[in-house]
Amino acid sequence: MTFTKTSQKFGQWADSRANTVFGLGFASEQQLTKFAEKFQEVKDAAKLAKDKSQEKGDTLSNHSQESGRETPSANQASSINGTDDEKISFSPETAQLKSENERLKSCVEQSNTTAKKYETELQTLKESNARLVDALQESSANVESWKKELTVCQEESETLRKKIGELEAQCKEANQEKQRNAQLTVRVKELEAELQEKEQELENLRRQAEIIPQLMGECESITAKLKVAESKNKELEGRIEGLQMDIDDSRQKQGNMKGELKKFMDVLDGKLDELHEFRQGLAKLGVDN
Known part of the structure; x- marks a missing residue:
């Protein structure tokens, strides 16, 4: 050994x-x-x-x-x-041999005791090793299960990251859409203000247009008077020369008034066309919004 x-x-x-x-x-x-x-x-x-x-x-x-x-x-x-x-x-040598044998027996017994002690400790170590092996196997199984769970968690985390990225993109688009809507709201308010101004101008033009029949009536009355004056002109030839200047002035005024009336009608038609185009643009803008 x-x-x-x-x-x-x-x-x-x-x-x-x-x-x-x-x-x-x-x-x-x-x-x-x-x-x-x-x-x-x-x-x-x-x-x-x-x-x-x-x-x-x-x-x-x-x-x-x-x-x-x-x-x-x-x-x-x-x-x-x-x-x-x-x-x-026995002889003295035999006694010495006996004592030596006794000492060897005691050594052997001591060695046996020590061996038994060591065997007990070895058995304890074996049991401890067996428990450690079982614990190691269990830990290995737990590690495998933890690895699987970790893989599942990583996959779920990756999926959640993708969803978060998509939601962030959607939120960004929503913010941009809100900004565009805010700009459009400001533009609509500006257009409404312009529309009110145009309506005020139109109202003024309508008020001015109400004066036109009166002017037309005056023109007709002046024409009637002119005809009467022409009819009377035959009778009052003497007065024609005196009144000829008045008639010329009246005709000139009438011509000027007709020119101004024509210009006013042209301006009114242009304003009406602009208002019509403005309303069409506003209606198109409301549809787009």
Whole structure:
């Protein structure tokens, strides 16, 4: 049996007769070294004691053989007629051998006790290792399940990130749409203000248009008067020359008034066309909005 250091804190030895390998773990390398030295010391002592006992046994056997050959009758007599104390009496070498055997027995018993202690500790270590193996297997299974859960969580996180990106894009578009709506609201208010101004202008033009019939009536009355004056002109030829200047002035005023009335009608038609186009544009803008 040879003790071998397999690492800094672990050693083992093999019992070839029992076909068993023993191993021990230590808290430090110093304890391992001390145990290895004590193991070797006990092994050497046991080997030395075994050699001594074998030599003494051989010496005893040779001595007894020589004694038997020299005095067989005396030995027979002592063995037959001797007492129990004489039967168990030995030589000094035998007593020394006996004491050596006792010491070796105590060493062997101590070694057996130590071996049992080590076996108990080894069994405890085996049980601990078994528990550790079970715990390691369980941890490995938990790690696999955690990896699967982590993969699922990562996939869900990626999906959520994509959804968040889509929602952010939608929010951005909504903000842009709000900005456009705000701009359109401002533009509509401006157009409403312009529309009110145009309506005010139209109202003014309508008021001015109400004066046109009066002017037309005045023109008709003037024309009637002119006809009357022309009819009377025949009768009042004498007055024609005097009144001719008045008539020319009246005609000139009438022509000027007709020109102004025509210009006013043209301006009114242009304003009405502009108002009509403005209403069409406003209606189109409201539809687009």
